[in-house]
Amino acid sequence: MTRAAGRPVTALAALLLLLAAAPAPASAAQHAPRHLEGTLPSGATYVIDAPARWNGTVLLFSHGYRPEGTPNPAVNAPDEPTKKLLLKEGYALVGSSYAKNGWAVEQAVPDQLAALDTFTGKVGAARRTLAWGQSLGGLVTTTIAERHPRRIDGSLSLCGLVHGGVANWNSTLDATFALRTLLAPGSGIRLTGFKDTADATASGNRLGAAMEAAQRTAPGRARIALAAALHAIPGWNDPATPRPAPDDHASRQANQYTALRGLVARPGFVWRAEAERRAGGTMSWNTGVDYTAMLARSAAYRQVKSLYKSAGLTLGADLRVLAGEPRVGADPGAVRYMADHAAPSGLLRKPQLDVHTTGDALVPAEVESAYRRAVNRAGRAPLLRQAYTDNAGHCTFSPAEQLGALHTVEHRVATGSWGDTSPAALNSRARDADPATPARYTPYRPGPYPRPFS
Structure with a gap:
């Protein structure tokens, strides 16, 4: 028997006091939502969000082109409604600002990988890592997929400059x-x-x-x-x-x-x-x-x-x-x-889904024909799927369409098979993920890319 504050305390009570005073174990800390921000060695900033019930998959998001002289915050999702849905589903999110604005593929790739390393160090090792990005970020994502395949399990390019x-x-x-x-x-x-x-x-x-x-x-x-x-x-x-x-x-x-x-x-x-x-x-x-x-x-x-x-x-x-x-x-x-920093070769080593709107003027859907040709020439056609939404504009995807695409990539990674990637199947996944926003996947095949792709 021991004494505390002049009163006898049982061994069990003493143990309980010790446990109460000790810090919570790491496994328990992971059950609290986490929002982390910081700066990478390059000077780029990063942002991490991990939900209370993390499903084990981390999504590495690459943002699009930002002109010189404009704000350059770190982001880890394309928009707030999509971000909220992803966190609700249990995904962890990470992304960086890139060290420079402009045509920054050279800086973006190492900064994104450094942000992923930071996630592992601060949150934990992911069971599965999916890279995804929009516009120039789609090119960054494709570059990571081709040149750093060991870092990810699959990828999604949205309205990406996959022609390079x-x-x-x-x-x-x-x-x-x-x-x-x-x-x-x-x-x-x-x-x-x-x-x-x-x-x-x-x-x-x-x-x-x-x-x-x-x-x-x-x-x-x-x-x-x-x-x-x-x-x-x-x-x-x-x-x-x-x-x-x-x-x-x-x-x-x-x-x-x-x-x-x-x-x-x-x-x-x-x-x-x-x-x-x-x-x-x-x-x-x-x-x-x-x-x-x-x-x-x-x-x-x-x-x-x-x-x-x-x-x-x-x-x-x-x-x-x-x-x-x-x-x-x-x-x-x-x-x-x-060519060294921003020209995809088609040498995919992990599965990738490309999604484009049919009415994109800035990065026309024909760029997908260019990348499909490169992937076919590299002998990697089974790893690539391409899909199209019936809408005008650059990167004008709904949250439902984006989640449906991510679920399709994750299905391919989890099962080893693409399964049904028809517009009907993609729309079904999109509606299941978010019935409140449009699901507009449509049968479409773009024409050839205007300039011969090399």
């Missing part, structure tokens, strides 16, 4: 080259090799003004439609606008014009200037490109022909002008940089 940096900047050049050649001949508007951001902005503004004037005339509208076709911009690309009929060429062209104006205002010039500084030169070219053949493969070919006919123009004459215009060359070192 080289193809992306080539495709952007195709559109701006056609616009300058046909709408502002002899203007000398710079398309690549910008001196600085101000130079890029001025060049984009000049081309934008030429587009604005052209849109007021039938010949100008036809030529803008031709440039849109070379970039595979769909005729319905804004979910806030009505969907035009397939043969409503005028309405479709108006939508393409709006999307091209956005491309010229930022990605085609200002964002390109940032990417060129990162790569050390011009990473895109159009030497040897046959724009007549590219247009013939386009889903918008009939629309362009119709608009040219209505405007009283000869399509062949404009294509010959494009063919004769002096071309843009690339800096080999810059191409090498982009």
Whole structure:
């Protein structure tokens, strides 16, 4: 018998006092929800959320492009409604800010892996790790899947730039080259090799003004439609606008014009200037490109022909002008940089699901054809599945659609078989996960990517 505060205490009571004073074991601490934030060695920040009842799966989320000079917080989910649903289902979430804004695939991949290491150290080892991301984050995710397969069990790319940096900047050049050649001949508007951001902005503004004037005339509208076709911009690309009929060429062209104006205002010039500084030169070219053949493969070919006919123009004459215009060359070192850091090879080693909206103007669904071709050439076709939602816009997925896609990847990882990945099956999974938001998976096969993929 012992004494405490002058009173006898039994051995059992003493043991209870000791247990009450001792810290809770790690296993018990894991039952409390955790929200952790911090800074990685690179200077990137990270954010971790682990629910009270963690199901053992951690989701590594890679965010999309953020322009220079804009806020760059760490995020671990694409939006708050989706995040809440995932935590409710028991998933743990982790993601980083990346150390730099812009075309930061070089920094994003190691920062994401470092964030994953931080999760393991602070929360615990996951039973299963799935990588997922949107837009540029879809490219980051695909790069992790191809180059660091031991770190993950499966991956999901949403509206991803899975065609890679080289193809992306080539495709952007195709559109701006056609616009300058046909709408502002002899203007000398710079398309690549910008001196600085101000130079890029001025060049984009000049081309934008030429587009604005052209849109007021039938010949100008036809030529803008031709440039849109070379970039595979769909005729319905804004979910806030009505969907035009397939043969409503005028309405479709108006939508393409709006999307091209956005491309010229930022990605085609200002964002390109940032990417060129990162790569050390011009990473895109159009030497040897046959724009007549590219247009013939386009889903918008009939629309362009119709608009040219209505405007009283000869399509062949404009294509010959494009063919004769002096071309843009690339800096080999810059191409090498982009290929080394941001060009998927198709060499998947773990299962990946790609999901795209059918009406994406910024990263058209045709990029999925490019990646499917690369995966097939690499002999990894069984590891890839691709699906499409019937909606306009870039990354305009509902929480239901995102959870349905994640559940599909997890099913493949858990069972070793994709099972049914039809639109009906994906919609069923989406509705089960969140009946309150749309499930719009649809049968769809995009056309070929405009520029041959390499």
